[in-house]
Amino acid sequence: MSAITLIARDELRLMCRNRVALLSIGLLLLLIFVSAVTAWSHHESISALRARFQTQANEAFEHQPDRHPHRVVHYGHFVFRPPGALAAFDHGVDSFTGSAMFLEGHRQNSANFGDVRQSSLLIRFGQLTPSFVLQTLAPLLLIFLGYGVLTRERETGTLRLLLAQGVSAGALLAGKGLALASIGLMTLLPALITFAFIAGEPGSAWAPISMMATGYALYVLLWVLIVLLVSARARRRRDALLTLLTLWTVTVILLPRIAPDIAASARPLTTRLESDIAIQKDLRQMGDSHNPDDPFFAAFKQRVLERYGVERIEDLPVNYKGLLAVEGEQLTSSLFDRYSRESFEAQAAQSHIMDRFGLASPAIALRRLSMAAAGTDLSGHQRFLDQAEAYRYAIVQRLNQMQADAVSYADDTATGDAADRRRRVSAENWQSIPDFEFQPAEPHALASAAIPGLMTLAVWLAAALALLAPASSHLRRGIQ
Amino acid sequence: MNLLLHELRLTLRSRLSAFALVLLAVLAIASVTAGMAEVARQRATIARIQPLQQQDVGAIAQWVTKSKDPGNAAYYTFHATWDSPSNLAFAALGMRDVAPFLLRVRTLGLQAQLYEGETFNPELALPGRFDFAFVLVYLAPLFVIALFHDLMSGEREAGRLRMLEALPGGSRTLWRRRVALKFMLLYAALAIPFVCAALLSHAQATVVLGILLIIAAYLALWVAITLAVVRLQWSSVTNAATLAACWLVLTLVLPTLAHVVINGAIPVNQGVELTLAQRENVHGAWELPRGETMATFYARYPQWRDSPPLPGDFHWKWYFAFHQNGDDSVSEQVAAYRQGLQARDAWTARVGWLLPGVGVQWLMAWLAETDLRAQLTYQDRIHDFHRRLREFYYTYLFDDRPFGEADFAAAPKWQ
Numbered sequence: 091m092s093a094i095t096l097i098a099r100d101e102l103r104l105m106c107r108n109r110v111a112l113l114s115i116g117l118l119l120l121l122i123f124v125s126a127v128t129a130w131s132h133h134e135s136i137s138a139l140r141a142r143f144q145t146q147a148n149e150a151f152e153h154q155p156d157r158h159p160h161r162v163v164h165y166g167h168f169v170f171r172p173p174g175a176l177a178a179f180d181h182g183v184d185s186f187t188g189s190a191m192f193l194e195g196h197r198q199n200s201a202n203f204g205d206v207r208q209s210s211l212l213i214r215f216g217q218l219t220p221s222f223v224l225q226t227l228a229p230l231l232l233i234f235l236g237y238g239v240l241t242r243e244r245e246t247g248t249l250r251l252l253l254a255q256g257v258s259a260g261a262l263l264a265g266k267g268l269a270l271a272s273i274g275l276m277t278l279l280p281a282l283i284t285f286a287f288i289a290g291e292p293g294s295a296w297a298p299i300s301m302m303a304t305g306y307a308l309y310v311l312l313w314v315l316i317v318l319l320v321s322a323r324a325r326r327r328r329d330a331l332l333t334l335l336t337l338w339t340v341t342v343i344l345l346p347r348i349a350p351d352i353a354a355s356a357r358p359l360t361t362r363l364e365s366d367i368a369i370q371k372d373l374r375q376m377g378d379s380h381n382p383d384d385p386f387f388a389a390f391k392q393r394v395l396e397r398y399g400v401e402r403i404e405d406l407p408v409n410y411k412g413l414l415a416v417e418g419e420q421l422t423s424s425l426f427d428r429y430s431r432e433s434f435e436a437q438a439a440q441s442h443i444m445d446r447f448g449l450a451s452p453a454i455a456l457r458r459l460s461m462a463a464a465g466t467d468l469s470g471h472q473r474f475l476d477q478a479e480a481y482r483y484a485i486v487q488r489l490n491q492m493q494a495d496a497v498s499y500a501d502d503t504a505t506g507d508a509a510d511r512r513r514r515v516s517a518e519n520w521q522s523i524p525d526f527e528f529q530p531a532e533p534h535a536l537a538s539a540a541i542p543g544l545m546t547l548a549v550w551l552a553a554a555l556a557l558l559a560p561a562s563s564h565l566r567r568g569i570q
Numbered sequence: 571m572n573l574l575l576h577e578l579r580l581t582l583r584s585r586l587s588a589f590a591l592v593l594l595a596v597l598a599i600a601s602v603t604a605g606m607a608e609v610a611r612q613r614a615t616i617a618r619i620q621p622l623q624q625q626d627v628g629a630i631a632q633w634v635t636k637s638k639d640p641g642n643a644a645y646y647t648f649h650a651t652w653d654s655p656s657n658l659a660f661a662a663l664g665m666r667d668v669a670p671f672l673l674r675v676r677t678l679g680l681q682a683q684l685y686e687g688e689t690f691n692p693e694l695a696l697p698g699r700f701d702f703a704f705v706l707v708y709l710a711p712l713f714v715i716a717l718f719h720d721l722m723s724g725e726r727e728a729g730r731l732r733m734l735e736a737l738p739g740g741s742r743t744l745w746r747r748r749v750a751l752k753f754m755l756l757y758a759a760l761a762i763p764f765v766c767a768a769l770l771s772h773a774q775a776t777v778v779l780g781i782l783l784i785i786a787a788y789l790a791l792w793v794a795i796t797l798a799v800v801r802l803q804w805s806s807v808t809n810a811a812t813l814a815a816c817w818l819v820l821t822l823v824l825p826t827l828a829h830v831v832i833n834g835a836i837p838v839n840q841g842v843e844l845t846l847a848q849r850e851n852v853h854g855a856w857e858l859p860r861g862e863t864m865a866t867f868y869a870r871y872p873q874w875r876d877s878p879p880l881p882g883d884f885h886w887k888w889y890f891a892f893h894q895n896g897d898d899s900v901s902e903q904v905a906a907y908r909q910g911l912q913a914r915d916a917w918t919a920r921v922g923w924l925l926p927g928v929g930v931q932w933l934m935a936w937l938a939e940t941d942l943r944a945q946l947t948y949q950d951r952i953h954d955f956h957r958r959l960r961e962f963y964y965t966y967l968f969d970d971r972p973f974g975e976a977d978f979a980a981a982p983k984w985q
Contacts (some may be wrong), residue, residue, distance in 0.1 A: 109833035114815070121823065128830045145841055150850060155857055165853045169847065186668065190842050192682070194847075200687040204839045206668045206695065207687075208911060209833055210918040210942055211931055214698045215825035222826065230818060234811055332586065332716065335814055343708060344597075350694035351604050358611070362689050363619055363650065363672045367626045375631055380631065437691040444693060461693075468693045482781040505883035 092390040093257050097265025101239060102272065110531040111235050118231045122280040129219040130284075132279045133178035140189060144526070156514040159493040160415065166194030167346065169526040171201070171474040174465040175294035176302065176536075179284060180221035182466025191475075193482035195419060195489075198426040199474065200362065220281050221460050224306050224451055226342055228277045229313040233338060235273055237330040238318035239266040240447055240565065245327055249565070263558060267318050276312040283304055295533030298463040300331040301540040305459040309546045312452055315554035341451040349454060352386050353443035357436050365429045372425050379418060399422060402514055404499060411502050412494025416487055423483050430479070434472055441468050448546040455550070459543025466535050474528060481526050494517060587752075590716045592797050595759040596707070601705040602767035605660030608699070609771070612659075612671055616652045619672060623650040631978040640966030640973035641720050641886025648674040651955055651984045653948040656939040657773040661781060662703035662762065664940025673952060677963050679893040680956045681848045681900055684949055685841060702764060703934040706785060707872035707927045708821055710760060714792040715813040717752050720806035721745065721797070727806060753793055760785050777937050788930050797800070821927040828921045828928070836917070838910035854898030859887050867891035870898060877968035887967040894960065908946065917940045958982040 105111045147168035154162060171189045188201030206213055216222050240262070243249040252262060285299050313488065317334060324330035360368075377386025392414055404408040450457030461467035492515055493502070501513040531539075581587045627647055634642045653671040670688035698704065706820070725731040735741045761782055768778045799812050855863050860880055868875045871894075880888055922929025935941035963980050966973050 110811075124827075132830070139839060143846070150846070157856070159852065161856055165849070168849075183696055186695050188687055188693035190845070193843070200689075202685045202687055202845075204668075204687070205833070206663065206711075207836050207945070208914070210911075211664065212825055212829035212832065212918050212921070212928065214931075215829065215928070216822065218830050226822065227818070230814075234815065237811075238807070253957060303805065328720070328810060331807055333812050335712070335810075339712060341711070346697040347700040347704060348600075350697060351608075351700050352829045353613075354691070354694055355607065355611075359689050359691065360617070362670070362686070363674055364622060364675065366648070366687075367619075368624045369625060371629070378633070399801055408810060433689055437693075440691050441693050444721065471692060489738055559571040560797060 093261045093322040094265040094268060097257070097262060098268035098272070101269035103264055105235060105269070107322070109523055111483070112230060114234055114271065118223070118227060118277060119280060121145045121227065122220055122277065125218045125223045125225075126280060126284045128218045129181065129217075130178050130287075132181075133173060136184075136189075137173055140172055143190065144170045145170075148525050153295060154517060154520045156517050157390040158513050159180055159412075160195075162520065163195035163415075163489050166192055167482075167485060167526070169193055169478050169481065169528075171471075172528055174470070174530050175288055175291045175465050176232065176298060176464035178288055179219065179281075179302065180460045180464040181219055182461040182464055183468060183471055184466050185209070185217060187471045189271040191478050192480060193485070195415075198430070198479065198482070201471075201478075204469065216341045220284055221457075221464075222282055225456055225460070227307070228274070228310055229338055229342065229453075231277060231335040232274060232313045232317050233331070236270045236314070237321055237324075237334050238265075238327045239270065239318065240321040241327045241330045241529070244325070259562040262565065263318060263562050264462045267314060267315055270314045270317060271311065275315050277486075278307060290354055293530065295337075295536075297537035298465070301537045301544065302369055302460055302463045305456055305463070305540065305544055305547060308446065308544070308551055309456045310453060312547065312551050312554055315551070315558070318562050319554065319557050322565055339390065342453045345447055345451040346454055346457070347557060349444050349447040349451075350440075353440040356443055357439045359433060359436050360439075365433070369422070369425045369429060373422060376421055379414070379497075387414075390414075406499065409497050409499045409502055410494075411499065412490055412492070412497065415493060419483070419486050419490055423479075426479065428473070431462075433460065437468060445542065445546075448543065449549070452550045455543050455546035457543075458549065459540045462539035462543060463536050465531050467539075469539065470531065473531060475490075476525070477528060485523055487524060573675060574639075574747065574751060577747055578755075581748075581755065583751060587717055590713050591755055591759055594705075594713045594756065595763065597705050597709060598760050598763040601700055601702045602660060602700075602763050605663060605701045606615065606767055608663055608667075609655045609660045612655050612666065612927065616654060616672065619650060623674075625649075627807075627978060629976055634978075635975045638974055639886070640963060640977075641972065643887065643973045643978065644677040644886065644890060644963035644967065645786070646676075646982070647978070648676050648982065649955070649959060649984065650674050653944075653951075656832055657771045658768065658777050658781070658938040658943075660767055660771055660938075661701065661939050662934035662938040663699045663701045664935035664938060665697055665942065665945055666940050669945045669948075671948075675952060675956055675959070677890060677893075677895045677956075677959050679848060679852055680953065681844060681897050682852075683847070683902065684952060702767075703931055703938075706788060706934070707931050710756070710789060710928075711792045711821070712756075712783075712814075713756060714789060714796055715810065715817065717756065717814055718749070718793060718796040718800065719809040721748065721800050723784055723800070723806040723809060725806065726803075749793065749797070753789065757786060757788055760789070780937055782926075782936065784930055784933055788926060791926050796984060817941050821884060824845050825921075825928050828918075828925065832914055832917045832921070836913045838907060838914070840903050840907035840910060844900040844907060847903065848900045850898050851899040852893055855892030855895065861889060861935055862896060863892045866895050870894075871964075874968040878970065884939035884960060890960070890963070890967060902959050911942060911946065955982065 147170070150169050151165075154165065157165075169191050171191075173184055185205035188204040191205045192199045216226070225381045240249070243252065243262075253259065282303060285303055288294050289296060289299050314339065318332050320337070321330050324333060377390075378384045379387055381387075391403065393408075394406065394410065395403070398406050398408075400406055401445055444454065445458055448458060458467070462469075464470075495514045496515050501509050582591075614767065628645050630643070634646065651673050655666065655671070659666065668690060670686065672688065673683075673686060675683050720727070722731065725734055734744060737744065741798070764781065764785070765778065768781075781863070795816060796813055799809050799816075804812070918928065919932050922932045936943065952983065959982055962980075965971065
């Protein structure tokens with residue numbers, strides 16, 4: 091048996107004799123288990139709930155009676171964002187964004203009923219998921235178990251003995267590191283089992299899962315090295331502990347809170363109210379549909395008449411009001427797209443600023459990696475918003491076209507009950523409109539979105555590894 | 571007094587203590603500054619929208635005035651509402667970063683408008699805000715631990731404990747003096763920045779006093795926990811590790827567990843359900859005889875009963891009546907939804923008795939009016955405003971009065 095494994099075994103044996111150490115390992119494993127179970131059941135229940143709501147909304151839409159297509163444009167549709175398979179491991183922003191969205195003509199609504207507004211302030215303390223336990227608590231376990239691994243040897247004078255007996259400082263570092271790494275592996279094990287479970291679920295893929303597993307492994311390994319480095323340098327155990335706790339507090343608790351404030355003030359967002367007003371203003375400038383002499387709509391009317399070679403809109407083979415609705419929706423939607431793109435860009439810029447803090451805090455880098463691979467980050471939510479908007483536009487325009495083709499202009503402008511019956515379109519038409527199917531990101535896209543976070547973690551790891559050599563010579567020098 | 575000065579010099583000579591105190595003061599200053607900046611930003615936003623809103627209404631007035639149709643005015647005019655931050659909001663931003671503080675409503679069914687969200691980046695909201703409540707709840711206990719964990723063990727490890735205990739009059743007064751001094755220093759590092767910010771923000775004196783008491787009580791609790799561990803006569807390092815573990819369990823682990831338990835025990839799905847139901851009831855009116863809709867409406871709002879009968883074709887009063895019927899049809903679900911939210915909040919307050927961090931956070935957000943209750947109060951005010959708006963437009967719609975340019979200015983104003 092080599093010196094390294096001997097040292098590691100000895101260190102682990104010492105930990106096994108320490109009841110507090112055993113207890114804290116046991117508690118953390120229990121916590122990971124509890125978090126995996128609760129996160130999984132939460133995931134299952136919200137998946138089922140959202141699927142139920144979606145079915146209910148689809149049925150309501152399809153069971154509409156014969157109606158005027160424009161009534162259906164206003165009746166609208168509801169869509170719900172189904173959570174991805176890996177959301178069971180990392181909820182990400184799922185609870186912070188709405189998951190229900192009302193789609194209607196002329197308007198773009200927000201996604202509503204997010205957990206964050208329905209959960210009292212407890213949700214701001216963090217959510218019990220395996221990702222939270224590993225990101226936040228696993229480093230603390232390593233700190234509590236490991237702050238003394240080398241400082242203890244120095245404080246009690248055994249370091250001098252060990253080195254005098256011919257154990258190299260490098261072997262000592264490697265052995266102690268091995269012992270800590272095996273504790274780290276133990277905390278990772280339940281996570282890996284959870285990953286294996288998730289991989290068996292429909293809709294999950296190995297690429298993002300292995301990305302996440304690599305990320306968490308690198309993170310735990312990084313903390314093993316940080317603990318080892320501080321323990322090798324500190325003169326007293328208390329100094330080692332306080333230094334490590336400070337490092338943990340700053341990188342895991344403090345920086346993740348400061349970074350958003352800086353990002354938010356660097357790129358302020360436009361409020362919904364302001365963009366609503368701006369959109370209305372732009373619309374009025376493009377063309378005022380309420381003004382019969384408006385040049386934009388007069389030109390549109392002229393184009394339509396020319397296309398069909400007729401003099402009056404009453405002579406058109408299609409319903410002019412339907413064509414007008416198609417044109418109007420195209421105008422408003424182009425503005426919705428423009429303003430939401432601007433907002434997305436500003437939010438992406440904010441998140442990018444947050445990402446840069448990953449170089450100051452590995453926890454931020456890991457969070458980015460984890461959410462990106464799970465598809466529960468900002469871009470995952472925006473993907474839903476984009477698809478919902480595309481779906482909204484498609485059904486609204488289909489209904490507007492239906493008004494143009496299936497409802498006559500005469501009926502559409504007439505009054506009275508008979509005309510009201512004639513301008514209704516058969517209910518079969520609602521059933522022929524396809525349901526909303528959220529398309530999750532491709533596995534390789536999720537995996538590649540996790541690369542920046544992984545790179546940041548790799549930089550951290552490289553820096554920690556580079557510090558090992560000076561730490562080892564510090565150990566040697568310390569006893570001379 | 572002289573002895574206290576000596577103790578002060580001793581405390582500040584310890585690099586750890588001096589560094590910790592300065593750092594805590596810096597963090598407290600940074601947090602109140604960030605909080606005040608956020609409050610100022612929200613106030614500026616509220617001020618900025620006023621001219622925009624006026625222009626928007628003006629543009630609608632321009633074309634509505636031609637037809638003088640009150641239905642067009644009621645349908646197309648959005649009315650701005652806002653929820654100004656309280657003077658203490660800087661200390662605990664609470665839910666103000668995720669719940670809207672601006673909302674435009676019109677006279678259509680309110681239940682389809684009330685739950686609209688604000689644009690925010692969820693990735694920034696996820697870790698929580700850096701405000702004074704955060705510094706107090708999360709960080710202050712760690713500073714208590716840093717300053718107190720070696721109170722006795724430090725002296726023992728330095729070989730001075732026996733000598734100190736042998737002092738005439740015993741070491742009791744010495745420990746008391748030391749604890750009092752360190753407590754005062756920590757309290758000053760937190761309270762002075764807070765009071766300065768509160769003065770600058772013109773916060774109410776009683777509420778400021780309340781927060782000062784909360785700071786004292788929370789610090790005292792952590793000092794007590796620390797002293798309880800210190801009395802066990804372990805080594806400094808064991809004390810520090812034990813106390814950090816206590817902090818971890820009380821402020822990180824148990825609150826997340828409580829969150830899971832409370833949300834599991836009190837599900838609130840009524841929000842989505844009532845929105846779906848309201849939509850069915852509103853749009854279903856197109857299939858019903860219009861007289862039936864009006865009868866339902868008049869039964870609830872008899873003051874409009876004398877309005878002339880509906881004409882043969884479309885009339886806006888019928889349209890607004892069925893929107894209101896739709897809202898009224900889900901009032902029970904609205905109440906249930908609200909009760910669910912309040913129950914979650916009430917249980918959080920109860921958990922606060924056991925978990926001091928949760929209790930302090932809850933109290934601070936309550937005093938700063940940034941909690942769930944403040945959000946519900948804002949919704950109540952919108953509800954009331956919406957009623958006033960409806961009544962205003964109803965007088966034109968149900969009495970068939972023309973709606974001119976001057977009438978736009980007569981519409982109810984928020985607040």
